[in-house]
Amino acid sequence: MTSKISAYKRFSSTCFVIFALFLSLSLRSTASEPVEHSAEEMNATVGEHTEAVKEHDPNAPVDIAAVAFEHILDSHSWHLWGEDHEAVAIPLPVIIYSSTKGIQCFSSAKFEHGHAIHNGYRLVDEEIVSDDTTEAIYDFSITKNVAQLMLTAGILFLLFTSIAKAYKNTGVTSAPKGKQSFFEPLITFVRDDIAKSNIGAKSDKYVPYLLTVFFLILLNNVLGLIPIGANLTGNIAFTLVLSVVTLIVTNVNANKHYWHHIFAPPAPKALYPILVPLEIVGIFTKPFALMIRLFANITAGHIIVISLVGLIFVFKTLWISPVAVGFALFIDVLECLVALLQAYIFTLLTALFIGSATADHNEDGVHNDEDEKVGAHH
Amino acid sequence: MNSLFILGSLITPGIGLIFWTTVVFLLLLALLGKYAWKPILNAIKTREDGITKALASAESALNDMRELKSNNEKILADARNERDTLIKEAREAKDAIINEAKSKAQKDADRILASAREQIINEKNAAVTELKNQVATLSIEIAEKILRSELSSDEKQKALVSNLMKDVNLN
Numbered sequence: 268m269t270s271k272i273s274a275y276k277r278f279s280s281t282c283f284v285i286f287a288l289f290l291s292l293s294l295r296s297t298a299s300e301p302v303e304h305s306a307e308e309m310n311a312t313v314g315e316h317t318e319a320v321k322e323h324d325p326n327a328p329v330d331i332a333a334v335a336f337e338h339i340l341d342s343h344s345w346h347l348w349g350e351d352h353e354a355v356a357i358p359l360p361v362i363i364y365s366s367t368k369g370i371q372c373f374s375s376a377k378f379e380h381g382h383a384i385h386n387g388y389r390l391v392d393e394e395i396v397s398d399d400t401t402e403a404i405y406d407f408s409i410t411k412n413v414a415q416l417m418l419t420a421g422i423l424f425l426l427f428t429s430i431a432k433a434y435k436n437t438g439v440t441s442a443p444k445g446k447q448s449f450f451e452p453l454i455t456f457v458r459d460d461i462a463k464s465n466i467g468a469k470s471d472k473y474v475p476y477l478l479t480v481f482f483l484i485l486l487n488n489v490l491g492l493i494p495i496g497a498n499l500t501g502n503i504a505f506t507l508v509l510s511v512v513t514l515i516v517t518n519v520n521a522n523k524h525y526w527h528h529i530f531a532p533p534a535p536k537a538l539y540p541i542l543v544p545l546e547i548v549g550i551f552t553k554p555f556a557l558m559i560r561l562f563a564n565i566t567a568g569h570i571i572v573i574s575l576v577g578l579i580f581v582f583k584t585l586w587i588s589p590v591a592v593g594f595a596l597f598i599d600v601l602e603c604l605v606a607l608l609q610a611y612i613f614t615l616l617t618a619l620f621i622g623s624a625t626a627d628h629n630e631d632g633v634h635n636d637e638d639e640k641v642g643a644h645h
Numbered sequence: 646m647n648s649l650f651i652l653g654s655l656i657t658p659g660i661g662l663i664f665w666t667t668v669v670f671l672l673l674l675a676l677l678g679k680y681a682w683k684p685i686l687n688a689i690k691t692r693e694d695g696i697t698k699a700l701a702s703a704e705s706a707l708n709d710m711r712e713l714k715s716n717n718e719k720i721l722a723d724a725r726n727e728r729d730t731l732i733k734e735a736r737e738a739k740d741a742i743i744n745e746a747k748s749k750a751q752k753d754a755d756r757i758l759a760s761a762r763e764q765i766i767n768e769k770n771a772a773v774t775e776l777k778n779q780v781a782t783l784s785i786e787i788a789e790k791i792l793r794s795e796l797s798s799d800e801k802q803k804a805l806v807s808n809l810m811k812d813v814n815l816n
Contacts, residue, residue: 340654341662362661394654406661413665420673427681434688439695454685475682479674503655504662508670566655 331577335570339498342393342411343375347495354380359409363388363395366403375408412505415497419486426450427482457481461615465622473621476516480509481614484561488606491565492599500609501565503558510558513617518550521624553620557613564609568602 345357358376365371377385387398395406409417426446433447443451457478462470487505490496499505529546532539575595579588796802 336655341659392654406659407664408661409665410659410661412662413669416662416666416669420669423673424676424681427677427685431681431684431688434685439688439692451689455689458686458689471686474686475678476674478682479670479677483670483673502658502662504658505666507658508663508666512670562656 329577329580331574331581334577335573338573339501339566339569340393341497341502343378343390343395343408344380345411345414345495345497352380356380359411359414361395362407362409364405364407365397367399368402411497412499412502415487415490415499416505419483419490419499423479423482423486453481454478457614461611461618465615465618466625467622469625470618470622472520473516473618476512477614477618480513480617481610484509484613485607485610488565488610489603491569492602492606498565498569500561501569503562506558506562509561509613510554513557513620514551514554516617517554517620517624520621522626524626525624553616557616561609561613564605568598568605571598572602 343361344359347355347357349355358374360372361375361377362370362372371386373385375390377383378388378390381390383389384398388395388404389398390396395404395408397404427450430447430450433444437444437447442448458470458474461481462474462477466473484500487497487499491498491500529550530543532542532546534542572595575591575598578591579585795805
C-alpha cells in the first residue's frame, strides 16, 4: 500500500514538473500574443486567410497539427461537416463580459467562421479578441464543449430520473428491466467496488458524487469518440473543475488523522521543514494528477486518431489509407476501452483520496507514532 | 498557427468552460442526487435487504426443516427402541408368568400328589384296620360256630378235653 502511494506520489510529482514546463511555455506564448495579434496584423491575417480560401489549392500541404488541434480545442460553433464557406455548423451563443461594455450576447454566426468583425470583436483561432486593446474580455460563451456538457447533463438527468421512476413503478420486488438492468450493475459497481471498498463504512455519503462523476465522464468520453462530438473530457478546464471538486470534497471531509499526518508526519522533528511543505504540496498534487490524467489520455487518443487519418493527406496517396484506417480503427477500439477505463480511474482515485482522508487511524500510523515516542525518549 | 500558442490554449483552462462546468456539474450533482441517485440507491438497497432477508429466512426454514426431520428421526428411533423394550419386557413377563405358572402347577401337583398319597395311606390303614376287625369278628364267629359244633355232644366235649389234655404236659 505504502509503496503504491509513494510510486503514485512520484508519478504525480513528475506530472507536476512536466505540467509546470508546459505552463511556462504557454505563458511565454500568451505573453508574446498581444504582439502577434495586434489589430493591423490581425486584419492582414484575416484578409490573407480569405484570399487563401478563394484560391484553394488542392495540392497545398495540409497542416495536420492545425486540423488535429481544431478537433481537440473548443469552438464557438458546432461544426458538423464541410470546409470553410461550405461548412455546415450550428452557431452557438456568444456571451462575453467586457470591462468596458459589460455583458454582451450574440450568435457566433455573426463572426462568419472568423471572417467577419462583429461589434468590434473578431474571432481569431477560436479566441474572441477586441479591436480595443484596452478592453479586457472574459469569454463565457456557450461553446461546443459547454453545449455538449449541458446536453449530456440533460441526458443523464432524464435517463436516471426515468430509471428512478422505473424503480418506483415496478417496485423493488420485481427484477430490473431494460435501462434499469443495464445501469443497475454499473451503479452497484460504483457503490460497492469503487466507493465501499475504498472509503469503507462512511461511503454512502459520497456515492452520489462518485456516480455523477463516473457517468458524466463516461458519457462525454464516448461522445468525444464520435467525429462530431466535442472533446469535453479532453479539455483541461473540465477536468480542472472536477479535480477541484474532488479536492474540496476530500479536504472538507478529512479527519484529524489526515491533518495530523500532514502537519505532524511520523518522522523526526528535524525533517519537518522539508516534510510538511511536501505534504502540503501533496494535497494538491493528487487532484492535479487526476486532472492531467483524464485530460491527457483523452486528448492523446484523439490526436493519435486524427494523425493516423491525416497520414492520407500527408502522403497524398490513397494507398496509405488501408494502413491509416486500420490503425485508426484499432486506436478507436482502444479508445472505447480508454473511455470506460478513464471514467473508472477518475472515480476510483477520487474514492481512494476520500477514503485515505476519512480513514480511521490505521495500524501503520499507530505503529509509527509509537516509534516516534520511543525515538523521542532516546 | 503558432504551435506553442496552440499548446498553450490546450493546457490553459478557459474561464468560460470553468464557469459553465462548475455551474452545470453542481446543478447536475444536486438534481441527480435528489431525483435519481437517492431513489435508485434506496430501491437497490431495499431490494438487496429483501433478498438477504429472504435468503436468511429460507436458510432458517431449511434449518428448521432439518431440525424437524432429525427430531422426527429421533422420535421414530425412540419409538422403535420403546417398542423393542416393550416387546422384550412382554417376552420376559410372558416367560416369567409361564415359569411361575409352571412352578405353581408343579407345586400344586406335588401337593395334590402328596395329599393323595397320604389319603391313600390313610384309606389303606383304615381298610387294613377294618379288615383286621372284620377278620377278628369273622374269627370269633367261626370260633363260636366251631365251638358250638364241638360242644354239641358230650362225647365230643370229652374228646375235646382229652385232646386238649393230651397236649398239656403235666410237668
